[in-house]
Amino acid sequence: MNTKKIKGNRQNLRVNAERLWNNIMETAKIGGTARGGICRLTLTDSDRQIRDWFVKTCESIDGTVTIDEMGNIFVRRPGKDNSLPPIAMGSHLDTQPSGGKFDGILGVLSGLEVLCTLNDAGYTTKAPLEVINWTNEEGSRFNPPMFASGVFAGVFDRDFAYAREDRDGKKFGEELERIGYHGKTKCGDQKLGAYFEFHIEQGPVLEVENKTIGVVTGVQGQRWYDVTVTGRESHAGSTPMNMRKDAMVACARMVEAINKIALNHAPLAVSTVGLVEVKPNSRNVIPGSVFFSVDLRHPNDAVLDEMDKELKVMVDRVATDTGLKAKLESIWNSPSMRFDEVCVSVVRAAAEDLGYRHRDMVSGAGHDAVYIARVAPTAMIFIPCENGISHNEIEKTEPEHVAAGANILLSAVVAYDKAELGMVRR
Ligand code: HGY
Ligand code: MN
Numbered sequence: 033m034n035t036k037k038i039k040g041n042r043q044n045l046r047v048n049a050e051r052l053w054n055n056i057m058e059t060a061k062i063g064g065t066a067r068g069g070i071c072r073l074t075l076t077d078s079d080r081q082i083r084d085w086f087v088k089t090c091e092s093i094d095g096t097v098t099i100d101e102m103g104n105i106f107v108r109r110p111g112k113d114n115s116l117p118p119i120a121m122g123s124h125l126d127t128q129p130s131g132g133k134f135d136g137i138l139g140v141l142s143g144l145e146v147l148c149t150l151n152d153a154g155y156t157t158k159a160p161l162e163v164i165n166w167t168n169e170e171g172s173r174f175n176p177p178m179f180a181s182g183v184f185a186g187v188f189d190r191d192f193a194y195a196r197e198d199r200d201g202k203k204f205g206e207e208l209e210r211i212g213y214h215g216k217t218k219c220g221d222q223k224l225g226a227y228f229e230f231h232i233e234q235g236p237v238l239e240v241e242n243k244t245i246g247v248v249t250g251v252q253g254q255r256w257y258d259v260t261v262t263g264r265e266s267h268a269g270s271t272p273m274n275m276r277k278d279a280m281v282a283c284a285r286m287v288e289a290i291n292k293i294a295l296n297h298a299p300l301a302v303s304t305v306g307l308v309e310v311k312p313n314s315r316n317v318i319p320g321s322v323f324f325s326v327d328l329r330h331p332n333d334a335v336l337d338e339m340d341k342e343l344k345v346m347v348d349r350v351a352t353d354t355g356l357k358a359k360l361e362s363i364w365n366s367p368s369m370r371f372d373e374v375c376v377s378v379v380r381a382a383a384e385d386l387g388y389r390h391r392d393m394v395s396g397a398g399h400d401a402v403y404i405a406r407v408a409p410t411a412m413i414f415i416p417c418e419n420g421i422s423h424n425e426i427e428k429t430e431p432e433h434v435a436a437g438a439n440i441l442l443s444a445v446v447a448y449d450k451a452e453l454g455m456v457r458r
């Protein structure tokens with residue numbers, strides 16, 4: 033496909049950057065934290081509130097809102113030929129417990145801004161457009177992450193997702209019902225002509241290289257595990273050291289070794305233990321059991337296989353050395369993936385057209401686009417974030433970067449539609 037001919041929007045359409053920035057700042061108050069971040073765990077009341085705001089705002093600009101059985105929200109703007117599959121934009125409104133103002137929210141609100149801009153300009157695309165909010169991208173409350181876009185892409189079964197429990201034993205399906213977003217439409221029935229996701233980079237590369245736009249060519253592989261180490265609770269004062277079965281000591285050795293597994297596969301491998309639960313979690317009781325999470329990532333799946341093997345051997349070895357029991361369970365495997373060449377080149381052409389310094393890159397973070405790419409031509413757009421920090425309340429990006437990324441999103445969608453790529457590639 034000669035994508036050279038794909039030119040950006042010749043109408044010189046530009047988003048209303050102030051309206052977009054105000055929406056980001058306004059909605060950040062929903063679940064806002066004292067340190068200026070957002071805590072909007074999926075399917076909590078604050079997630080319901082932001083969803084209500086999003087639905088109301090989209091209906092106020094004549095968007096047609098549909099909610100599917102996974103709580104994914106689709107907002108449609110009709111085109112000239114509504115028999116065509118929609119060109120979609122989207123991301124997620126749920127956050128980490130101490131999340132920032134931009135992770136996920138940027139992509140959803142920028143999609144909304146594109147619809148508003150086209151309404152203001154009286155511009156009608158050939159294909160219909162859709163803006164999508166995917167439920168539970170973060171996977172912080174219910175794992176694995178991205179399982180609502182995963183059900184849409186046929187990767188997970190709906191009832192598997194409904195049965196997933198948070199650490200308090202609450203079920204996803206029941207919580208979806210409770211907040212009133214258990215929609216009627218089947219998840220995954222609707223076809224998408226293409227999908228573009230705009231997101232902050234969540235890493236340092238663009239800022240270090242002083243680039244405005246990341247043309248995202250793919251996403252690295254990632255694997256999640258649950259580990260439970262079982263020792264024996266006993267008295268912190270009267271139990272001699274040589275009689276202890278201290279689950280915390282075994283856990284600490286494993287955490288140190290997990291860090292080394294990534295360092296042994298430097299510079300691209302990363303490993304994280306982010307969630308630890310100690311039982312009984314009392315100062316003067318030797319921990320009888322420790323539950324913790326493991327997150328391994330690398331752009332090359334063969335290296336991830338190596339890291340996987342090293343993790344399993346290490347957990348067995350520490351359990352044997354300490355005389356404790358250890359259970360390691362693999363709970364999620366997301367292979368590394370590449371986005372659609374044509375969509376990626378449409379994003380790159382838009383960056384060139386608009387004159388933004390840009391570079392191709394692979395995403396370190398996971399996104400709903402990873403799963404949507406399995407059912408529709410997909411690409412992503414990145415902008416820098418300050419010091420590469422994200423999943424942190426101080427997450428920050430500049431208004432001019434937000435405007436730049438949203439204009440790339442607008443131009444990419446308009447260019448993809450004008451070139452009728454959706455038609456050609458059905
Ligand atoms: O973990 C991730 O990569 C994403 O932010 N959920
Ligand atoms: Mn995100």
Ligand code: MN
Binds near residue numbers: 128135423
């Ligand atoms: Mn995130």
